[in-house]
Amino acid sequence: MADLxxxxxxxxxxxxxxxxxxxxxxxxxAQVPALAVLAEDGRLVGILSEVDVLRAxxxxxxxxxxxxxxxxxxxxxxxxxxxxxxxxxVGEFTRSVDALDGDESETHAAERFLHTGEQALxxxxxxxxxxxxxxxxxxxxxxxxxxEP
Amino acid sequence: MEIGQxxxxxxxxxxxxxxxxxxxxxxxxxxxxxxxxxxTKVALAGAALMVILGILDQNEAIAAIxxxxxxLLAGMMVIVGLTEPTGVFTFxxxxxxxxxxxxxxxxxxxxxxxxxxxxxxxDNLTAILLVVPITLLIADLLRISPIPLVxxxxxxxNIGGTATLIGDPPNIMIGTHRSELSFVDFIVNLAPVAIVxxxxxxxxxxxxxxxxxxxxxxxxREIGALDAARDLRDAPYVGRTLAVLVGTIVAFFLHTLLxxxxxxVALTGATVMLLVAADDVESALERVEWSTLFFFLGLFxxxxxxxxxxxxxxxxxxxxxxTGGSSTVEGLVVLWGAAAGSAAVDxxxxxxxxxxxxxxxxxxxxxxxxWWALALGACFGGNATMIAAAANVAATGILDRSGQPVSFxxxxxxxxxxxxxxxxxxTVYLVLFQL
Numbered sequence: 001m002a003d004l005x006x007x008x009x010x011x012x013x014x015x016x017x018x019x020x021x022x023x024x025x026x027x028x029x030a031q032v033p034a035l036a037v038l039a040e041d042g043r044l045v046g047i048l049s050e051v052d053v054l055r056a057x058x059x060x061x062x063x064x065x066x067x068x069x070x071x072x073x074x075x076x077x078x079x080x081x082x083x084x085x086x087x088x089x090v091g092e093f094t095r096s097v098d099a100l101d102g103d104e105s106e107t108h109a110a111e112r113f114l115h116t117g118e119q120a121l122x123x124x125x126x127x128x129x130x131x132x133x134x135x136x137x138x139x140x141x142x143x144x145x146x147x148e149p
Numbered sequence: 150m151e152i153g154q155x156x157x158x159x160x161x162x163x164x165x166x167x168x169x170x171x172x173x174x175x176x177x178x179x180x181x182x183x184x185x186x187x188x189t190k191v192a193l194a195g196a197a198l199m200v201i202l203g204i205l206d207q208n209e210a211i212a213a214i215x216x217x218x219x220x221l222l223a224g225m226m227v228i229v230g231l232t233e234p235t236g237v238f239t240f241x242x243x244x245x246x247x248x249x250x251x252x253x254x255x256x257x258x259x260x261x262x263x264x265x266x267x268x269x270x271x272d273n274l275t276a277i278l279l280v281v282p283i284t285l286l287i288a289d290l291l292r293i294s295p296i297p298l299v300x301x302x303x304x305x306x307n308i309g310g311t312a313t314l315i316g317d318p319p320n321i322m323i324g325t326h327r328s329e330l331s332f333v334d335f336i337v338n339l340a341p342v343a344i345v346x347x348x349x350x351x352x353x354x355x356x357x358x359x360x361x362x363x364x365x366x367x368x369x370r371e372i373g374a375l376d377a378a379r380d381l382r383d384a385p386y387v388g389r390t391l392a393v394l395v396g397t398i399v400a401f402f403l404h405t406l407l408x409x410x411x412x413x414v415a416l417t418g419a420t421v422m423l424l425v426a427a428d429d430v431e432s433a434l435e436r437v438e439w440s441t442l443f444f445f446l447g448l449f450x451x452x453x454x455x456x457x458x459x460x461x462x463x464x465x466x467x468x469x470x471x472t473g474g475s476s477t478v479e480g481l482v483v484l485w486g487a488a489a490g491s492a493a494v495d496x497x498x499x500x501x502x503x504x505x506x507x508x509x510x511x512x513x514x515x516x517x518x519x520w521w522a523l524a525l526g527a528c529f530g531g532n533a534t535m536i537a538a539a540a541n542v543a544a545t546g547i548l549d550r551s552g553q554p555v556s557f558x559x560x561x562x563x564x565x566x567x568x569x570x571x572x573x574x575x576t577v578y579l580v581l582f583q584l
Contacts, residue, residue: 064547
């Protein structure tokens with residue numbers, strides 16, 4: 001069984017001093033569901049996930065509201081909100097999570113994904129950030145191994 | 150250890166157990182008020198301490214729990230939890246916003262009315278959780294600040310909840326504790342004063358807020374064009390869910406004739422709704438707020454400890470002496486005392502502590518006036534501060550999460566005048582009609 005450090009980790013990270021817009025652009029380019037947010041010395045501070053971005057770009061009360069099929073977009077209001085958020089520091093939106101260690105098992109990673117509800121988690125070796133592991137990467141690697149004997 | 154035996158015998162050399170019971174209860178109230186620890190943890194820890202220290206034994210602790218209150222609360226949680234996905238509450242809130250046609254005063258009155266009615270027939274916390282998120286959306290669509298509207302709704306929820314047996318936790322506790330007081334008794338004796346208070350207080354708030362809620366005509370037209378019923382049409386089981394909800398409310402009105410206690414009505418309604426409108430029982434029962442039920446459970450045991458050690462009787466004697474035995478003065482002391490206690494702590498633990506005191510004040514007789522005084526004091530007192538009622542905490546929490554926080558002091562500047570006005574109306578009402 002491979003350690004997590006042997007899986008296809010994605011170097012998807014952003015400094016906590018970066019702007020929110022820079023972080024979202026990085027998230028889009030990296031094609032993983034979450035970025036690692038790092039301090040200036042490279043230490044892991046937390047993550048910024050797609051859901052965190054969604055909550056920041058759209059009104060926070062949507063999480064408390066279940067019925068919105070009748071709503072029509074108000075482009076001016078949405079633009080205003082986007083303008084207000086894009087220049088803020090990504091550190092303001094960062095959530096702390098328990099990182100996975102590089103020498104931990106795939107089964108442990110699968111259990112962590114199921115119980116934290118995260119779509120991607122940072123993998124570290126001590127203080128060093130190794131990369132982001134997504135659920136897709138974990139499962140793809142597992143299936144790939146049995147495909148080619 | 151045999152059932153019924155205290156865990157640790159109270160030693161003769163230790164402090165008197167009545168003082169220990171008071172210290173535990175007061176410390177618990179203080180911790181609940183400052184919110185350093187979750188209120189359920191505080192209540193359960195206080196209850197456990199009372200049993201472990203031998204203030205009351207296991208059987209007395211179990212007997213102190215008002216299971217009817219817990220049943221009524223759990224039943225209503227299931228009913229509301231299964232009704233919410235239909236979108237009927239969103240429909241109501243959006244429809245009243247459309248009916249206001251962009252007039253701020255009309256919008257304030259209509260939202261206050263809907264919140265008050267939902268509070269009366271669901272409960273005030275649920276009403277707030279249903280109405281505030283859609284109000285934030287409406288305020289966004291109208292390009293106005295949501296804070297005045299949400300403050301009006303919080304205040305309306307506490308006043309509207311006063312009107313019925315199921316509207317506010319203090320009333321639920323009183324109504325399930327005294328079976329002489331029926332659902333209709335609550336409405337006959339409390340709804341009129343609640344309606345008058347709601348109209349007076351909403352008028353005052355409309356005067357204060359109307360200039361801050363200027364709505365552009367084109368925004369009002371846009372909101373008027375929205376299809377409010379769209380979610381309602383798409384949701385499953387709307388008809389049968391609403392039929393069970395209405396049937397349950399009708400059964401509350403008729404519970405005396407049907408010889409059914411309110412808790413039985415709520416639990417039966419919940420069961421019928423589970424049968425006809427829930428595909429998955431597990432997820433339906435997730436709507437039960439277990440932390441709230443355990444909070445009540447802990448409180449009942451702590452108050453049971455105070456009763457067992459004679460503290461409640463001592464307070465009642467002191468109250469009777471201080472008021473010279475006049476039922477009018479007693480009623481007004483209960484009204485204003487309950488309001489002050491609810492404002493400082495939380496109206497649920499305060500009511501739990503006051504119920505046996507009112508029982509003791511009455512001796513063997515039954516005077517409903519004192520119970521109405523307690524209900525009005527505890528429910529109206531819930532408007533004074535941000536922490537005085539669970540609905541206030543929930544509403545300010547939603548505002549906070551949406552990036553529009555309301556400070557404790559700002560809430561106080563509206564809550565205290567509203568509470569004083571409400572209590573003045575309640576005082577006149579009680580003196581003229583009840584005491």
